[in-house]
Amino acid sequence: MYAYEHRQYGPWSFVCLVSALGAFGIVAYEVAYREARADIVFPAAFVGLLMLAMCALMSYLDVYDAGGSLAVRFGPIPLFGTSIPYDRIESVERTRLSVLLHGYGVHGLPGFYIVFSIWGFGAVRVRLKERRGMTRVKTVIIGTDEPDALLEFLGTKIGQSTAQPLP
Numbered sequence: 001m002y003a004y005e006h007r008q009y010g011p012w013s014f015v016c017l018v019s020a021l022g023a024f025g026i027v028a029y030e031v032a033y034r035e036a037r038a039d040i041v042f043p044a045a046f047v048g049l050l051m052l053a054m055c056a057l058m059s060y061l062d063v064y065d066a067g068g069s070l071a072v073r074f075g076p077i078p079l080f081g082t083s084i085p086y087d088r089i090e091s092v093e094r095t096r097l098s099v100l101l102h103g104y105g106v107h108g109l110p111g112f113y114i115v116f117s118i119w120g121f122g123a124v125r126v127r128l129k130e131r132r133g134m135t136r137v138k139t140v141i142i143g144t145d146e147p148d149a150l151l152e153f154l155g156t157k158i159g160q161s162t163a164q165p166l167p
Helices: 012-033 038-057 147-158
Strands: 005-009 060-065 069-075 081-085 089-096 105-109 113-117 122-132 137-143
Touching: 012 038, 060 147, 081 113, 089 147, 122 147
Parallel strands: 113 137
Antiparallel strands: 005 060, 060 069, 069 081, 089 122, 105 113, 122 137
16 A cells, blocks of 8 residues: 555546547548548548547546655556655655646656646645756656645655745
8 A cells, every 4th residue: 555645637638538529520520421531531530549649648647655756657558757766855845836837747848847747736846866867857846736745745755844835
C-alpha cells in the first residue's frame, strides 16, 4: 500500500472523445453520402485517431509514493511521467498555476522547469538539489487539486516543515 496516492481527472478525455466522434462522423458521412474524397477522409481519420490517442495517454494524472521516490504519471497508458527520488528533493512549496504560463499537460522550459498538470490551478513546486533528467531541470511543478496533502506528505519525506503561507 502506498503512503500517498492521488488520481486527478481533467475534462480532456471528454473533449478528446467528442472531437474524435466528430472527426469519425465526417469520415462516415463522406463514405456513405459523398464520393469519399481522400483530401477530406484521411485528415479527418487522422485527427480522430490522434484524439483517441490523446484520450488514452492523458485522461488523468496519478501522483503516488513509489517507495524511495514520488511517481507522477499520466494515464491510463503511462507513457508520460517522471519519478523524483526523495533524497534529491531540496524543498517543496505550494504554488498556483497560470493557464498562460504553465498550461495543462506535460511541458516546460528545458534547463529550468517542467510542469505536470491535468486541470486546475493548485500545484506543488518541487525544487531539486541538482539538475536531472533529460531536460536537465531543477524544478518540477506538479498540478493537483489537493496541494496541501501533497505538500504535507513531501514535507514529511524530506523533513521540511509545511507551515508556509499561501501565495
